[in-house]
Amino acid sequence: MRHTYLWFIQLVTGVLIAVLAGIHMVMQHLDKVLGFFGVNLNDPTSWHSMVERSREVIWASIYIALLAVVLYHALNGLRNIILELTPSARTERIVTWTIIAFGIVIFIWASYVPIALLSA
Amino acid sequence: MRRIQPRQNYLGATGWLWAGNYRLERYLYILHRVTGLGILLFLLIHLIMTTVFRIQGQDVWEATMRILHNPWFKIGEYLVVVALIYHALNGLRLVLQELGFLMGKPTPPIYPYQDSLRKKRLWTMAMIGIIIILCLVFFYDFIAGGW
Numbered sequence: 001m002r003h004t005y006l007w008f009i010q011l012v013t014g015v016l017i018a019v020l021a022g023i024h025m026v027m028q029h030l031d032k033v034l035g036f037f038g039v040n041l042n043d044p045t046s047w048h049s050m051v052e053r054s055r056e057v058i059w060a061s062i063y064i065a066l067l068a069v070v071l072y073h074a075l076n077g078l079r080n081i082i083l084e085l086t087p088s089a090r091t092e093r094i095v096t097w098t099i100i101a102f103g104i105v106i107f108i109w110a111s112y113v114p115i116a117l118l119s120a
Numbered sequence: 121m122r123r124i125q126p127r128q129n130y131l132g133a134t135g136w137l138w139a140g141n142y143r144l145e146r147y148l149y150i151l152h153r154v155t156g157l158g159i160l161l162f163l164l165i166h167l168i169m170t171t172v173f174r175i176q177g178q179d180v181w182e183a184t185m186r187i188l189h190n191p192w193f194k195i196g197e198y199l200v201v202v203a204l205i206y207h208a209l210n211g212l213r214l215v216l217q218e219l220g221f222l223m224g225k226p227t228p229p230i231y232p233y234q235d236s237l238r239k240k241r242l243w244t245m246a247m248i249g250i251i252i253i254l255c256l257v258f259f260y261d262f263i264a265g266g267w
Binding site for chain 2 (some may be wrong): 011014015017018021022025029030031032033045047050067070074077078081084085106109110113116117
């Protein structure tokens with residue numbers, strides 16, 4: 001049953017990413033098209049608008065939530081691809097724990113940065 | 121004689137590319153996997169950029185952004201956008217099919233036979249249309265943004 005749950009979480013995180021990363025993409029990259037509809041985000045990739053965003057708790061929370069969801073989806077997908085080669089049970093354990101350790105390290109580092117920048 | 125184990129994938133990694141008489145949806149599946157791996161690679165680069173280079177202050181960040189405004193990086197960025205749009209929309213199609221939508225009602229197997237592929241293929245074509253439209257919208261933005 002464990003694999004069923006992992007797959008179901010993969011579906012749920014996929015839909016969440018489609019929404020969150022969709023907003024992320026439109027805000028960061030579609031400035032010309034948004035300008036056509038009368039929305040002006042004032043150059044979201046410039047240093048000053050970035051510093052303004054990184055001082056707000058709501059943006060840090062959104063980024064950390066997106067990070068957690070994306071990391072699960074990406075690393076579980078990678079694990080599924082590797083395990084399709086049907087390795088032995090021992091190799092499967094090694095792959096699983098390497099990926100979990102990798103994910104935890106990246107999550108701690110990349111969620112520490114926005115939290116530290118809140119007071120910077 | 122060699123016994124075939126129930127969990128054995130005897131095609132190995134080549135089975136990722138070719139395992140029989142493929143239809144359109146199976147190629148979409150390969151593309152889904154390739155774009156997924158590409159986005160994972162981009163995610164790692166993106167995270168390094170927005171953490172390691174971000175915390176070193178304004179000068180380092182603006183130097184990084186100048187490098188990333190190189191036309192070759194812009195082309196790569198556009199390819200990531202296309203991969204994301206494809207992966208997102210194909211993923212939504214897969215989720216809906218997994219939950220039993222987009223397939224039509226089950227019918228008894230009486231001649232002339234109906235298969236669910238006919239219903240699914242229509243939605244697949246609609247999905248490809250939406251992908252092309254979104255890719256063109258983002259392409260316009262890349263051109264208008266001066267690359």
